[in-house]
Amino acid sequence: MSRKKSAKGKAVTSSPSAGSPAGKGAGKTARSSPGIVQMNGVVHPSRPSISNSSEFYDIAFKVMLVGDSGVGKTCLLVRFKDGAFLAGSFISTVGIDFRPGKNLSIFSNDHTRVSDTQSNTLTQGRGKKRQFLPCCSTNKVLNIDGVKVKLQIWDTAGQERFRSVTHAYYRDAHALLLLYDVTNKSSFDNIKAWLTEIHEYAQQDADATHERVVKREDGERLAKEFGVPFMETSARSGLNVELAFNGVAKELKHRSIKDPIEKFKLQEYVNKEMKTTGCCRS
């Protein structure tokens, strides 16, 4: 099925066609639930450094969003970055066509150009002929207890055929946010496979309500089974989006500073801060 929608990475309002049933998320309420599944111990101390967006930061981390195609990775990132929800029909993130000296372009399945990204968001591939990368990245600097933490957040292509490309990127990620769609049971069922895959490829020390078919408790149970923190988010309502990324940034900052006095437990922090009302509570 050919699924088209407005350019990713931009805040868009729904058009008549965008509200059609072909739009995967059309009419849905609660959506994705990320479990923070892996956290590498590696840090890139940079005191102070300047990011691509000309913002100073103290430490930087690479965070990846992974999960089945259509679970809402791009929307979550756009919500976090721009505070907007990409409502409407859905076009899959497919890959990035990189050519030296040119901007990066994101292409859809039918190879129509979806959007351009700044060429300086990626350095890999520079000087090489042409290559596909699994995703694009966005930088955001957060102030975490007075420390400027830069998160370079990568939005990956969820489609199976890009899996092998994405694997290569797990390795140096400091944190992975694994997402499923609460209105799509198979995206939840596939979480185990994602976790297994991530454990295989990442470093060992790395660490709608009425349409809901995956219970919150099921997500919690699975996260517990794998010993990873858990929360539900919604790119549409904004529920817990800030919290997910702030929690990751806090955890990474604490790991890098290794403060022997102040212990930080991500799940405890999340439980304390989590909103108990909203679209994503069952």
Ligand SMILES: Nc1nc2c(ncn2[C@@H]2O[C@H](COP(=O)(O)OP(=O)(O)OP(=O)(O)O)[C@@H](O)[C@H]2O)c(=O)[nH]1
């Ligand atoms: N109701 C609702 N719909 C959402 C939410 N997040 C995403 N959607 C819808 O789900 C569809 C897919 O979202 P994307 O963010 O493009 O999905 P993705 O995981 O990036 O997909 P791939 O690029 O193929 O990996 C879009 O139509 C969105 O409008 C959410 O929190 N709530």
